[in-house]
Amino acid sequence: MSLLIAVEGSQKPDPRLMKQIIIKYLSNRSSLLLELTRIHSANPAPDIIIVDKLDFYISNPKTNSIGQVTAALCAHLIDAATYLASKRAKTEPLSASFVPTCILASISTSASGSFIPSMDVYKKFFPFTFTLTDLEDANNLKQLQCWIVDEELPQYVITVEVTDTIRIKDVMKGSELDADWSQPYESVT
Structure with a gap:
């Protein structure tokens, strides 16, 4: 695993930082939902939730109700982040007020940047x-x-x-x- 790219003018990332990052490769929507549910009992709890290519999990397995599946996954992400924020507020009140729990989810577009079918649903949640x-x-x-x-x-x-x-x-x-x-x-x- 390589180090993160440094922002010009800032300190280089500490190599020990990569040891604190847990990367999981999930195969489908069910495994993502299970992982989001497990956050409620995670110890230590993560500070950030990053889901790369959320649209992959929406479409795997295939579904005819893209909007409903998108809404359900977004709701689970919000639930996990809300739980982590409330847990942090109880255990680290000063930290919780300065460092919010963050959700980052990427979605892919075609090379032409075409419209993303679920964008209206994403906008309702984020x-x-x-x-x-x-x-x-x-x-x-x-x-x-x-x-x-x-x-x-x-x-x-x-x-x-x-x-x-x-x-x-x-x-x-x-x-x-x-x-x-x-x-x-x-x-x-």
Whole structure:
């Protein structure tokens, strides 16, 4: 397992950090639901829940009720995070007020960035969405956009260069974007 990529100007990640990360490769929706249920008895409890490719678990096994399955998985994620937050508030009251329990779930889009069928369902559960886009004709440049649900413009647009480090090239607030803004925003650096 390799170390995390450092953000330019920050300290390199401590190699011992990787020993604190537990990675589980789950094969289907049932195994993800079981893992989320086990969080209620986990000791020590995790500080963050990361689910890569949530859409994979929604569609495996196949289902005709994508919206219902998406809602159920989102509800289980919220339940697990809420439980962890309340557990932390009881055992570490100071820490709980400063470090919220976090859920990160990624979903895949096609290369063309086509509409995600369950996006409306995701927006009902999660107040923020983030998009990460490769900028066309720009080697190693990516753009992270932070969206508040139902806003017309992103809250932030952050352009980064990813090589052996992550270098922040540009940060713009949504209020700085033109009304005719379309993603991805081509920043000037």
